[in-house]
Amino acid sequence: MDADRLVHEAWPAYEQQPHDGWIFRCAGGVTKRANSVLPVGLPADLPGAIAAAEAFYAERGLPCVFSMGPGAPAGLDEELERRGYALVDPTLVMAGTPKGEPVPGVRIEERPWPEWLETWWAVDGRYGSGLEEAARICAGVPAWYAAYEEDGVPLAVGRGVPQGDTLGIYCMATLPSARRRGLGRAVLRGLVARAGGGPAYLVVTAGNAGAQALYRSEGFEIAGRYHYRVR
Known part of the structure; x- marks a missing residue:
């Protein structure tokens, strides 16, 4: 299951700008999901791509946020942490029939x-x-x-x-x-x-144990995880 793609398509930002394989997403600041970088794959110029993302959100008066799912390139999470980006909202992808x-x-x-x-x-x-x-x-x-x-x-x-x-x-x-x-x-x-x-899937915050119990009782199990990095 390509969770990055499914979530991106099901909760679509109405402004999307591609950049070297990444997608900068904006929807008036409502939800991180629709106002974050979808960093699928490693760009040719990683520092340049991060700088472009920061400029994109700064122009819109929003914090720069990265959605760190299974498709995020190796090393990006550590690089963002080094730059002072905070890890927030660890989230589970649950799937089942x-x-x-x-x-x-x-x-x-x-x-x-x-x-x-x-x-x-x-x-x-x-x-x-x-x-x-x-x-x-x-x-x-x-x-x-x-x-x-x-x-x-x-x-x-x-x-x-x-x-x-x-x-x-x-x-x-x-x-x-x-x-x-x-x-x-x-x-x-x-x-x-x-x-x-x-088959079906949903996303739920890692700390919401009550909702997870409900979903497990309905046939869902953890199929993936993602989190955000916020500048």
């Missing part, structure tokens, strides 16, 4: 509706007023948007991105007042059922 079944109460649409966005942002809105940019990222590729609703209010949400025979699962979020009711599980199973089953 999970269970899927339509669940009563789970609504699935092909575009995020306002209440879906509000629920997701209420849980994952770490970027202040960036909801408009986040919605633009979501709309960058075809996807399904699922929510477990009560009285028209989404209590748990998720996003499924069909990528060939693989389903990418993103934006899993449950309102704090609705947790420990199995609603996240219902959303996950609904998305898998909508895709017709088959």
Whole structure:
């Protein structure tokens, strides 16, 4: 599984600039995933490529961030550390063939509706007023948007991105007042059922043991890891 490519394509920055095999990505500063360098392969001029990346983000008023996945060239992580880049957000890629079944109460649409966005942002809105940019990222590729609703209010949400025979699962979020009711599980199973089953993957922070336990119980196991280097 090419996790670098899958994650890059499923959560697409709306501004992308190639540089010597790398991709500089920008989406208004919303999420590191869409506002970081994807350093796949070793450029001909490594110091020059790092300098170009730093200039790209400086021009946009953003910190220079590198996404350090399996495709990152050997030695880059150590070079960035030497330059004072901090290691942040160690993340797991989990993959498997999970269970899927339509669940009563789970609504699935092909575009995020306002209440879906509000629920997701209420849980994952770490970027202040960036909801408009986040919605633009979501709309960058075809996807399904699922929510477990009560009285028209989404209590748990998720996003499924069909990528060939693989389903990418993103934006899993449950309102704090609705947790420990199995609603996240219902959303996950609904998305898998909508895709017709088959292999799937998701990403989860290394410190989120609760979410990892849920995903393991649904058939996911650790398939890879990545982290970020932030200047």
